[in-house]
Amino acid sequence: MSFSIVHLSDTHFGGKADVALIEAVEALVPDLDPRCIVLSGDVSQRARHGELQAGRGLVRELERTAPVYVVPGNHDVQWWWRPFLPFGAAAKYAKFRSYFGPVLAPTLSFPEAVVAGAVTAHGMAWGSLTPRVRDIAVKGHLPGREVRRVRSVFAGARPEQVRVLVLHHNVLRGELSRRMGLARWRQAQRRIAACGADIVLCGHDHQEQADLLERRIVVSCAGTLSRGSRGGRPPVFNRIIVDEEAIHVEFYRWVVDRRTFRRSDVHAFTRVRRAEAAPVDAA
Numbered sequence: 273m274s275f276s277i278v279h280l281s282d283t284h285f286g287g288k289a290d291v292a293l294i295e296a297v298e299a300l301v302p303d304l305d306p307r308c309i310v311l312s313g314d315v316s317q318r319a320r321h322g323e324l325q326a327g328r329g330l331v332r333e334l335e336r337t338a339p340v341y342v343v344p345g346n347h348d349v350q351w352w353w354r355p356f357l358p359f360g361a362a363a364k365y366a367k368f369r370s371y372f373g374p375v376l377a378p379t380l381s382f383p384e385a386v387v388a389g390a391v392t393a394h395g396m397a398w399g400s401l402t403p404r405v406r407d408i409a410v411k412g413h414l415p416g417r418e419v420r421r422v423r424s425v426f427a428g429a430r431p432e433q434v435r436v437l438v439l440h441h442n443v444l445r446g447e448l449s450r451r452m453g454l455a456r457w458r459q460a461q462r463r464i465a466a467c468g469a470d471i472v473l474c475g476h477d478h479q480e481q482a483d484l485l486e487r488r489i490v491v492s493c494a495g496t497l498s499r500g501s502r503g504g505r506p507p508v509f510n511r512i513i514v515d516e517e518a519i520h521v522e523f524y525r526w527v528v529d530r531r532t533f534r535r536s537d538v539h540a541f542t543r544v545r546r547a548e549a550a551p552v553d554a555a
């Protein structure tokens with residue numbers, strides 16, 4: 273069994289977009305032959321029509337290779353339509369939906385995998401508040417209803433299907449930023465651990481990362497495909513390969529003088545089988 277995902281994030285179409293990176297990705301992805309392509313949010317810079325249209329153009333190009341899975345990021349949400357209002361939240365996502373489909377976090381099913389998503393980008397919302405003023409409309413949060421929905425999707429998966437959760441905000445602390453993407457991050461981590469995911473794909477931090485959550489869930493955080501790479505480092509996108517024994521996260525790093533991405537770091541995590549992951553009965 274082998275299942276591969278190309279994991280892209282944070283294109284920030286608009287002023288921060290870097291078309292050289294986008295065109296290089298479009299050229300390279302068919303050669304990587306993924307079964308699925310994920311774009312984990314912040315497609316746009318300010319949720320403008322032209323930015324989202326450019327994002328849709330990228331998705332349509334990538335769909336020539338494999339199904340593309342997109343979730344909204346904080347930059348894709350028109351939060352100013354409903355700041356702190358608990359009702360009418362749909363208005364925040366209307367423009368995003370008009371380009372990427374009515375379901376914000378759909379489910380894709382393959383013989384080897386189930387890909388589900390959780391919406392963490394809620395704009396200026398009570399659940400995303402932190403004491404830091406600058407976090408307003410930047411931080412995300414993971415509502416219980418989103419986790420319950422994902423848990424029921426994964427509970428219905430067949431044992432041989434690897435369970436992939438996609439969300440926008442980074443669930444582990446960024447190495448350079450030292451920041452968590454989610455407010456109430458400990459609760460969010462516990463919720464993710466309880467939902468049955470084997471792999472989490474996220475972005476937002478603008479620095480690539482591959483690590484374990486709760487010592488068993490593989491987290492792939494993709495860098496940005498824009499001019500906003502953290503620390504001025506070369507942009508990175510990720511590829512995840514799942515085989516019988518391990519989950520591999522590969523970083524494809526921008527090589528500026530060749531104007532292409534080349535595989536650089538490779539991380540491998542032993543697959544934890546479902547029976548092994550289940551709590552052992554003391555009897």
Ligand SMILES: [Fe+2]
Pocket residue numbers: 314345346347440475476477
């Ligand atoms: Fe973001």
